[in-house]
Amino acid sequence: MVEDNSTFASEFILLGFTNREDLQVICFVLFLAIYVVTLIGNLGVIILIRIDLCLQTPMYFFLSHLSLLDICYSSTIIPQTLVNFLVEKKVISFIRCAAQLFSFATCATTECYVLAAMAYDHYMAICKPLLYTVAMSKRFCTGMMAGAYLAGVISSTIHTVSIFRLPFCQSMRINHFFCDGPPLLALSCSDNHVNEAMVSAVVGFNVLSTTVFILISYLSVLSVVLQIHSMDGWHKAFSTCASHLVSITLYYGSSLFMYLHPSSRHSLEHDKVVSLLYSVAVPMLNPLIYSLRNTDMKNAMRKAKGRVLSTLSIHGSSSAERRRLPCHGEEA
Known part of the structure; x- marks a missing residue:
């Protein structure tokens, strides 16, 4: 009997978005800009929360x-995508593909539960303000x-094992820009x-x-908000929840469509665009x-900007003062 080596994939080929070189350059610049903005924006949020006492x-x-x-x-997906825009052979090894799917699925699932935790925090802050400090302790x-x-x-x-225990004996070309579940x-x-069904059940349980x-x-x-008669109370409650609801709508809407709509294998080109979201x-x-709609964050940014400008002003004044002082051996 001849052993069929095609049942084991040692590497995959990511087809990405296009084979046209001019469009690949445009996509590279666009994805690089998105990645830089993502890193700067999210690192800025983390740093602001760390340094501002009002955000603790x-x-x-x-x-x-x-x-x-x-x-x-982003770091799980975009760097590999950027490399693929520049190379002719867009290859990713079996191990790296599995690692990418595992990392991506871990972040995606954890984010679902973090968004749920933020919703519970808003519930406690608005519905049970007297118990908020005790209930939402640091330990909890x-x-x-x-x-x-x-x-x-x-x-x-579960997600990764369910997919990578399958034999991949068809073409090793993944019609996607990263190793995601449906195209695999x-x-x-x-x-x-x-x-x-296992993948849909796991994703469905977490999301739903x-x-x-x-x-x-x-x-x-x-x-509770409907019982508030003051406009200030309405505005405060709305500003607290609005940003979170927008984020949830974008994230959950695209995730549910990608993983839970039927016959995803027949619409991979469409799924590729949805997964971008x-x-x-x-x-x-x-x-x-x-x-943009968070007063505390905007105040923290203004204070941080003020501290930076103040520091630069002090350093600038010190430098100017040093330039005015005579050096050793020079006449005043």
């Missing part, structure tokens, strides 16, 4: 971890984050309905359970979403 609250504790996940998210918030990361690792392990499942030549939790939290918030655009937009 549970809400911004969760936001700092959301920014960290967005950095990891740390435990919630540890649980989110643990859920991410467990889910991504489309490469399998065996009956993968069980594995596809956190979605239900978020909806319950915000329905409770809405019931939750894997590339959302990590870039989150710092803007949470900063």
Whole structure:
């Protein structure tokens, strides 16, 4: 009997978006700009939260971890994509592909639970303000984050093993710009309905359970807000929740469409565009979403800018003063 070596893939080829060289250059510049903006924006959020005492609250504790996940998210996908825009043979090894899927799935799942934790924080702040300080203690918030990361690792392990235990004996060309679940499942030549159902079940449980939790939290918030008769109270509640709701809508909407709509293998070109939203655009937009309408963040940015300008002014004055002073051996 002749051993069929085609059942084991040693490497994959990522087809990306286009084979045209002129468009690849444009895509490279665009993705590089997105990556730089993502890194600067999310690192800026983390640094602001670390240095500003007014931001040492549970809400911004969760936001700092959301920014960290967005950095990891982008760093898992975009650097490899940038390299592929520049090389002719867009190859990724079996191990690196599995590692990319595992890292991506871990960040994606953890982000779902962090968004749910932020919704619960808003619920406690608006619906139970007298219990907020006690309920949202540092220990409790740390435990919630540890649980989110643990859920991410467990889910991504099931996700990755379910996909990479399949034999890939068709073309090793992944019709995507990174190793994502649906395009990898489309490469399998065996009956993968069980594995596809497993992936959909894991993703569905994480997304739908956190979605239900978020909806319950915000329905409770809405019931309390409707009882507020002052415009200031309405505005405060709306400004607290608006940014989070926009982020949830973008992230959950695209994720649900990508993983839970039927027959995804027959619309990989469409899925490729949708995946851009939750894997590339959302990590870039989150710092803007949470900063533009957030008074605390804007105040922290103004204070940080003031400190930087003050430091530069002091250094500039010192340098000018040193230039005016005579050197040793010179006449005053």
